[in-house]
Amino acid sequence: MKTIEYFSDPVLRSIFLPAVICGLGVATLAALLAPLIVLRRLAFIGQGVSHAAFGGVGLAAVLGLAGGGLSLLGYGVAGVFCIGAALAIGALEERRGGGLDTAIGVVLVASMALGSVLLHASAGRPGPAPPAWESVLFGSVAGVGWADAAAAWAGGIVLALLLWWFRRPLWFWAFDEDAAEAFGVSTGRLRALSLVMIAAAVVIAMKLVGVVLATALLVLPGAIGLRLSSRLGIVMAWSVVVAVLGVLIGMVVSFEFDAPPGAAVVLTLTAGYLVVRIVTPSGARG
Amino acid sequence: MSASGVSVPSPAIRCSGVSYRYPSAHPKPGGDDAVRGIDLTVARGARLGVLGPNGGGKTTLMKLLLGLLTPQSGVVEVLGGSPREARRRGRIGYVPQRSNASLAFPLSSRRVIEQGAKHALAPWKRTTPDITERVDRAIELTAVQEFADKPIGALSGGMFQRVLIARAMAPGPDVLLLDEPTVGVDAQGQARFAELMATLHRATGVTVVLVSHDLRAIAAGCDAVAVLSRELHIHEAPGGMTPDLLAEVFHHDLALTHGSQPHACGHDHGDRAGRATGSEGAP
Numbered sequence: 001m002k003t004i005e006y007f008s009d010p011v012l013r014s015i016f017l018p019a020v021i022c023g024l025g026v027a028t029l030a031a032l033l034a035p036l037i038v039l040r041r042l043a044f045i046g047q048g049v050s051h052a053a054f055g056g057v058g059l060a061a062v063l064g065l066a067g068g069g070l071s072l073l074g075y076g077v078a079g080v081f082c083i084g085a086a087l088a089i090g091a092l093e094e095r096r097g098g099g100l101d102t103a104i105g106v107v108l109v110a111s112m113a114l115g116s117v118l119l120h121a122s123a124g125r126p127g128p129a130p131p132a133w134e135s136v137l138f139g140s141v142a143g144v145g146w147a148d149a150a151a152a153w154a155g156g157i158v159l160a161l162l163l164w165w166f167r168r169p170l171w172f173w174a175f176d177e178d179a180a181e182a183f184g185v186s187t188g189r190l191r192a193l194s195l196v197m198i199a200a201a202v203v204i205a206m207k208l209v210g211v212v213l214a215t216a217l218l219v220l221p222g223a224i225g226l227r228l229s230s231r232l233g234i235v236m237a238w239s240v241v242v243a244v245l246g247v248l249i250g251m252v253v254s255f256e257f258d259a260p261p262g263a264a265v266v267l268t269l270t271a272g273y274l275v276v277r278i279v280t281p282s283g284a285r286g
Numbered sequence: 287m288s289a290s291g292v293s294v295p296s297p298a299i300r301c302s303g304v305s306y307r308y309p310s311a312h313p314k315p316g317g318d319d320a321v322r323g324i325d326l327t328v329a330r331g332a333r334l335g336v337l338g339p340n341g342g343g344k345t346t347l348m349k350l351l352l353g354l355l356t357p358q359s360g361v362v363e364v365l366g367g368s369p370r371e372a373r374r375r376g377r378i379g380y381v382p383q384r385s386n387a388s389l390a391f392p393l394s395s396r397r398v399i400e401q402g403a404k405h406a407l408a409p410w411k412r413t414t415p416d417i418t419e420r421v422d423r424a425i426e427l428t429a430v431q432e433f434a435d436k437p438i439g440a441l442s443g444g445m446f447q448r449v450l451i452a453r454a455m456a457p458g459p460d461v462l463l464l465d466e467p468t469v470g471v472d473a474q475g476q477a478r479f480a481e482l483m484a485t486l487h488r489a490t491g492v493t494v495v496l497v498s499h500d501l502r503a504i505a506a507g508c509d510a511v512a513v514l515s516r517e518l519h520i521h522e523a524p525g526g527m528t529p530d531l532l533a534e535v536f537h538h539d540l541a542l543t544h545g546s547q548p549h550a551c552g553h554d555h556g557d558r559a560g561r562a563t564g565s566e567g568a569p
Contacts, residue, residue, distance in 0.1 A: 039391055165409045172401045176387040179453070182352050182380035182463075184373050185405055230392045230437035 003255045019144040019208065019261065023247040025152025026205045026217065029159055031243035033201055034222025035235050036163075040174040042194060046215045048104035049086045049195070050202040053211040054136060055111035056081030058118030061130035066122070070131065070207065075151070079203040085111055086195035139210035139262030141254065148207055155204040159197055166193065171232070209262030217243065220269040227280045246272060296366045298461050298493035299328040299351060304360035306346055320346040324360065324518045330460070333487060333494040335504030338514035344497040347514060348465050351495065352380060365460055372461070376406075379454030379492070381464040387450070389439045395449045396434045399424055402456035421456050427489055428452040428482060444475020448482060455486065462486070464496040468503040476502055483507040 006012045037046055056078030060066045065074035085107050092103035115136075122130050131143065163170070172180040173190040181187045198218065205214040225238035250265030257264070304324040321343035328334050338344050349355040350362050353369030364372040372378050379402070402424070403417045425434050428448045438446060447467060454462055468476050484507050486492060497514070498504055504511055513519045 035392075039388070167409070168401070168405045168407060171393075172405045175391050175393065175398070175401070176382060179380060179382045179387070179450075180401075180405070181354060182373065182378075182382070183402060183405060183457075184376075226390075226392060230439060231394070232392045232397070235392045 001256065003252050006255055016141065016255070018146045018149045019141040020248075020251055021146075022144050022149035022152045022208055023251055023261070023265070024244055025149060025156050026208055027221075027243035027247040028240055029152060029156035029201050030205060030214075030217040031221040031225075031239040032156070032160055032163055032236065033197055034218055034220070034239050034243070035225055035232070036170070036174055036194065036222070037198065037218050038222040038226060040194065042198065043215065043219045044101065044104055045086070045089055045195065046198050046202070046218050048089055048108045049082055049199050050206070050211045050214045050218075051108045052085030052111035052199075053078055053082050053202050053206050053214070054115035055085070055118070056115070056203070057131065057136050057206075057211075058115035058122070061122035062118040062125075064122075064125060064127070066130040072147075075203060078206075079200060081111075082199035082203050083196050086199045087192065090191060090195055135210070136206070137210045137212045138260045139206070139208050139213060141208070141251075141261050144208055152204050152208075155200060159201065162193070162197060166190065170194075209265060210260075213262040213266045216266040216269065217246075220266070220273050221246065224269070224273050224276050227276045242269070242272060296330070297327045297363075298330045298332070298365060299326065299495065300361075300363040301326040301350070302361045304350060304357045304362055306343075306350060306355055306357045308346075321350070321514070322517050324350075326512070326518060328493060328495060330493055331487075331491045332510070333483075333508045334496070334510050334512060335508030336495065336497040336512045336514050336518075337499070337501060337504050338497070339499055342499075342515040344499070344514055345465065347518075348380075348463055348497055351461075351463055352378060376457035377460045379457065379459035379462045381447075381450050381454045381462070381467055383466045383469055387446075389441070389446065391438060393438055394435050395430055395438060395441065395445075395452075396421070396425070398438060398449050399430070399434075399452045399456050402453035420458055424452040424455040427455060427486060442472070442475065443470040444472060444478055447471055447475065447479065451482065451486070455490070455492075459492060461493045461495070464494070464498075464503075466498050466500070466503070467496060468498065468500050479503070480505075480507055 006016045037043055057066060057070065057074075059081055060070055060074035060077040063074075063077060065071050065077055070078065089100070089103050089107050092106065093100045116133070119130060119133055119136075131140075135143065169180065169185045170190055170193075172183070172185055173187050177187055201218060202211065202214045205217055209217055221239040221243035222235075224242045225235040228238045229235050246269040247265050250268040251261055253259060253268060254261040254264035301324045304326075305319050305322045307319045310318065324347065326334075336344055336347065346355065350357055351364060351369055353362070353364070353371075353373050362369055365377055369378070400413075400417075400421055403420050404413065407413070407417065425431055428451050430445075430448055430452050433441060433445055438449065441449065447470075451462075451464075451467075454464075468479060471479060483494065487494065487507065494508070496503060496508060
């Protein structure tokens with residue numbers, strides 16, 4: 001097996017191990033958010049925000065912060081761009097009186113187009129080349145180092161703390177926005193917090209799984225967890241277990257078949273979702 | 287309430303000349319107030335039903351009473367102060383329309399009820415004996431015990447409505463606002479709703495304001511009926527819902543009866559319901 005070969009060779013291990021550790025961090029991070037995203041129906045917003053990251057990477061590239069891979073500052077630029085896009089979606093929705101799908105559509109295509117133009121423009125810059133657009137869209141193991149793994153785990157811990165700190169008002173808002181507002185919960189702030197958390201998760205996940213596939217990691221574990229339990233705590237636990245298994249199995253598939261890791265992880269989780277859908281008929285949750 | 291002819295120094299709710307107009311990019315020259323010139327006084331412990339068609343301003347009135355909207359003119363007071371302050375102190379309980387909450391959530395009835403009492407609790411605190419007591423009391427009052435630990439996805443419309451009422455009662459409010467409480471509730475659930483409203487009122491003396499386009503919800507236990515079609519017209523019913531009152535209400539604004547056939551209500555307020563039934567021809 002190529003996987004065993006990769007991890008028994010010290011040189012190859014030093015390349016692949018950070019990717020696996022990063023993958024586990026990304027899985028945990030995304031899985032903690034996934035039930036909220038599924039239940040609050042934020043999946044399409046997540047899609048818009050993750051595609052916006054492509055524009056953010058383009059901007060970082062044109063500023064010279066992505067030569068040979070995104071620098072820390074480059075991540076910061078992409079992160080700010082993503083958060084800006086997320087908040088723009090929220091503001092557009094409010095102004096248009098509920099035209100959320102249009103707002104997301106506009107931000108999504110504009111960010112993709114901007115990213116494409118900026119990446120193209122940055123290609124002529126002297127110095128190391130910016131990341132290839134394929135790896136930005138679909139992820140890559142090659143460029144993932146220990147710094148990325150540390151960022152994924154640090155992000156995961158911060159996100160877990162935020163979700164714990166705001167758990168009561170956050171789930172009240174997610175469950176029943178009108179009532180939460182009437183009870184004095186700051187629903188606008190919680191919505192903004194959710195969008196910022198999604199944007200941060202996308203930026204952290206994008207190097208490994210790519211911006212297009214990051215949303216899948218933010219949705220599928222939650223959707224699977226919700227089929228397996230009707231208690232929120234257990235749903236979140238399932239979400240994390242499923243995401244970790246999905247990433248591990250997906251990466252083995254990626255190593256064995258030389259497939260892009262993001263795609264392999266997403267296809268593994270999709271297969272898991274289909275299996276769970278078949279074996280747990282709707283309404284049979286316990 | 288002024289409707290009941292009783293004058294009290296500190297009413298539960300007082301509105302004086304309240305008008306609200308939603309911001310619009312294309313204001314109509316004739317004015318497009320959502321509600322206009324509302325004068326309303328609800329005494330502590332009274333029960334007011336607000337009947338009106340869709341678009342008549344019922345939800346706007348709710349939002350004004352909750353302090354979620356600020357009127358362009360007039361004053362709204364709840365428990366002698368601003369509605370926002372009363373809401374912040376947990377003095378207003380609110381039951382939204384059922385359609386706003388998703389039954390797909392992995393929550394038990396008890397967890398939903400706890401939302402009402404625990405949402406502002408410091409994150410590092412698990413709970414307090416006071417909160418546990420209030421949640422248990424709300425569960426008992428609304429007779430939710432038998433399905434308190436069941437997932438909400440397994441509940442009927444009527445059961446879920448009781449859970450939402452229990453959540454509103456969990457902070458121990460002085461004023462209970464209900465928005466279209468009988469939407470999505472079957473006939474049996476509506477009968478239980480009438481019983482529940484009577485029990486709650488008897489046990490806690492809470493002031494109730496209920497808005498609905500459905501006369502059955504109003505008949506479920508209100509001392510007065512107000513008809514709201516942008517402007518508010520109050521009809522007294524100190525002795526409960528009577529055929530005379532219904533005739534007065536519907537005579538006042540016949541247009542409001544579209545889609546709202548008077549109907550028997552049942553249980554506890556059987557006396558009133560019986561008389562309401564007797565007025566089927568009133569509109």
